[in-house]
Amino acid sequence: xxxxxxxxxxxxxxxxxxxxxxxxxxxxxxxxxxxxxxxxxxxxxxxxxxxxxxxxxxxxxxxxxxxxxxxxxxxxxxxxxxxxxxxxxxxxxxxxxxxxxxxxxxxxxxxxxxxxxxxxxxxxxxxxxxxxxxxxxxxxxxxxxxxxxxxxxxxxxxxxxxxxxxxxxxxxxxxxxxxxxxxxxxxxxxxxxxxxxxxxxxxxxxxxxxxxxxxxxxxxxxxxxxxxxxxxxxxxxxxxxxxxxxxxxxxxxxxxxxxxxxxxxxxxxxxxxxxxxxxxxxxxxxxxxxxxxxxxxxxxxxxxxxxxxxxxxxxxxxxxxxxxxxxxxxxxxxxxxxxxxxxxxxxx
Numbered sequence: 001x002x003x004x005x006x007x008x009x010x011x012x013x014x015x016x017x018x019x020x021x022x023x024x025x026x027x028x029x030x031x032x033x034x035x036x037x038x039x040x041x042x043x044x045x046x047x048x049x050x051x052x053x054x055x056x057x058x059x060x061x062x063x064x065x066x067x068x069x070x071x072x073x074x075x076x077x078x079x080x081x082x083x084x085x086x087x088x089x090x091x092x093x094x095x096x097x098x099x100x101x102x103x104x105x106x107x108x109x110x111x112x113x114x115x116x117x118x119x120x121x122x123x124x125x126x127x128x129x130x131x132x133x134x135x136x137x138x139x140x141x142x143x144x145x146x147x148x149x150x151x152x153x154x155x156x157x158x159x160x161x162x163x164x165x166x167x168x169x170x171x172x173x174x175x176x177x178x179x180x181x182x183x184x185x186x187x188x189x190x191x192x193x194x195x196x197x198x199x200x201x202x203x204x205x206x207x208x209x210x211x212x213x214x215x216x217x218x219x220x221x222x223x224x225x226x227x228x229x230x231x232x233x234x235x236x237x238x239x240x241x242x243x244x245x246x247x248x249x250x251x252x253x254x255x256x257x258x259x260x261x262x263x264x265x266x267x268x269x270x271x272x273x274x275x276x277x278x279x280x281x282x283x284x285x286x287x288x289x290x291x292x293x294x295x296x297x298x299x300x301x302x303x304x305x306x307x308x309x310x311x312x313x314x315x316x317x318x319x320x321x322x323x324x325x326x327x328x329x330x331x332x333x334x335x336x337x338x339x340x341x342x343x344x345x346x347x348x
Contacts, residue, residue: 004055004056004057004059004060004156005055005056005155005156005157005158005196005233005234006056006153006154006155006156007056007059007060007063007153007154008063008099008151008152008153008154009059009063009064009065009151009152009154010063010064010065010149010150010151010152011045011065011066011117011118011148011149011150011152012045012064012065012066012067012118012147012148012149012150013042013043013044013045013067013118013119013120013121013146013147013148013149014041014042014043014044014066014067014068014069014070014083014120014121014147015042015069015070015120015121015144015145015146015147016039016040016041016042016069016070016120016121016122016123016124016143016144016145016146016147017038017039017040017041017042017069017070017071017072017073017080017081017123017124017144018039018072018073018080018123018124018141018142018143018144019036019037019038019039019072019073019123019124019125019126019127019129019141019142019143019144020036020037020072020073020074020075020126020127020141021034021036021126021127021139021140021141022034022035022036022037022074022075022076022126022127022128023035023036023137024076033128033131033136033137034126034127034128034130034131034137034138035075035076035077035126035128036073036075036077036126036127036128036141037073037074037075037076037077037078037079037080037126037128038073038079038080038123038124038125038126038129039070039071039072039073039079039080039123039124039125039126039143039144040070040071040072040073040079040080040081040082040083040123041070041082041083041120041121041122041123042067042068042069042070042083042120042121042122042123042144042145042147043067043068043069043070043082043083043084043085043086043120043147044067044085044086044116044117044118044119044120044147045065045067045085045086045087045088045116045117045118046085046086046087046088046114046115046116046117047087047088047089047090047094047096047106047108047114047115047117048087048088048089048090048108048112048113048114048115049089049090049091049092049093049094049108049109049110049111049112049113049114050089050090050091050092050111051092051111053089053090053091053092054091054158054198055091055156056090056091056094056154056156059088059154065086065088067083067084067085067086067118067120067147068083068084069083069144070082070083070120070121070123070144071083072144073123073124073126073141077126077128079123080123082123083120085120087114088117090108090154090156091156091158092108092109092110092111092159093108093109093156093157093158093159093237094107094108094154094155094156094157095107095108095154095155095156095157096108096115096117096152096153096154096155097152097153097154097155098150098151098152099150099151099152099153100150100151105117105152109159109237117150117152118147118148118149118150119147119148120147120148121144121145121146121147122144122145123144124141124142124143124144124145125141125142126141127139127140127141155233157233157234157236157237158196158198158212158234158237159210159237160198160210160211160212160234160237160238161209161210161211161238161239161240161331161335162201162209162210162211162212162238162239162240162241162242162331163211163212163214163234163235163238163240163241163242164176164211164212164213164214164241164242164244165214165235165241165242165243165244165267165271166243166244166245166246166267167245167246167263167266167267169246170244170245170246170288171244171246171288171289171318171319172213172244173197173213174318174319175213175242175244175286175288175316175318175324176197176199176211176213177199177318178318178321178324179199179201179211179324179328180199180200180201180211196212196213196214196234197212197213198210198211198212198213199211199212199213201328201331203328203329203332204332207332207336209331209332209335212234212235212238214232214234214235232270232271232274232275232278235278235281236275236277236278238281239282239335239338240281240282240283240284240331240334240335241278241281241282241283241284242283242284242286243264243267243283243284243285243286244286244288245260245263245264245285245286245287245288245303246260246288246289247260247287247288247289247290247293247296247299247300247303248289248292248293257299257302257303257306258306260303261303261306261307264285264303264307265307283311284311284312284313284314284330285304285309285311285312285313285314286313286314286316286327287299287300287303287313287314287315287316288316288317288318289317289318289319290315290316290317290322290323291317291319291320291322292317296315297315300313300315312330314326314327314330
């Protein structure tokens with residue numbers, strides 16, 4: 001199924017039914033009182049998060065959603081029937097924006113959350129509603145109200161504990177395939193990843209975490225160059241970013257330690273340009289393809305020196321699997337510690 005993470009839709013709540021003017025007309029009761037019923041309410045439109053969905057593709061082909069109108073009131077004080085509500089099922093992680101008012105309506109980040117997208121109009125009053133001790137025969141009724149009309153943008157931000165980022169061909173697809181159950185396309189050319197991939201890592205029977213890969217970033221990605229800018233939003237919900245760097249420059253005449261440092265700086269710059277909050281998110285360096293170099297430790301030291309990097313660094317080979325156990329253990333322990341801190345904060 002095609003991955004779609006942003007759509008524009010229009011929602012219209014149903015109009016309320018009209019109230020009516022009516023009087024009782026029964027045998028031997030020539031001047032019966034008012035008995036005009038109220039109109040029914042128009043249908044409303046809701047969104048509900050569904051764990052079985054992972055794309056917004058259904059909204060790509062059907063963009064207008066309009067609830068039905070409520071029925072008009074009837075004689076003998078019969079209230080018009082309310083129209084049925086419409087529920088639009090969306091993936092967990094969907095953020096709903098009101099385009100005209102430029103505000104977030106709801107962020108459906110948990111399972112079975114709901115949000116009101118467009119309220120149906122209330123039904124109008126029949127003349128029996130206006131009866132009083134001084135108004136015995138009111139000839140007044142009101143029309144049903146119009147339903148809400150909204151233009152919305154639905155944006156999916158996938159939920160993952162770990163997010164992978166890096167230049168094209170850094171080895172992100174190979175890494176997520178080795179660590180998790182994700183079946184990613186792996187090839188020796190740029191942009192093999194065309195949409196976010198999500199995998200589950202199970203280091204033990206009691207521990208698991210999710211990991212997401214987005215298309216490789218290149219210089220200018222934050223301004224629309226390449227593919228990665230389309231999916232940078234998916235990194236906003238992650239707890240740790242793994243910055244994957246290909247250090248196999250020894251076997252290439254065109255690359256050098258300076259070039260891979262520049263590539264890493266490019267990624268950091270693009271994060272800052274897209275969203276400064278992403279740039280300050282916990283980020284670990286993962287130096288990949290150590291199987292293709294003669295002295296990975298020396299490269300690591302030079303790389304960190306030139307990049308002025310003091311954070312966590314891991315040496316791995318996503319091809320041979322070297323270093324992956326240590327990386328997985330460190331991620332598991334870090335996420336466990338974060339969960340412990342969250343529980344402690346909630347108790348206090």
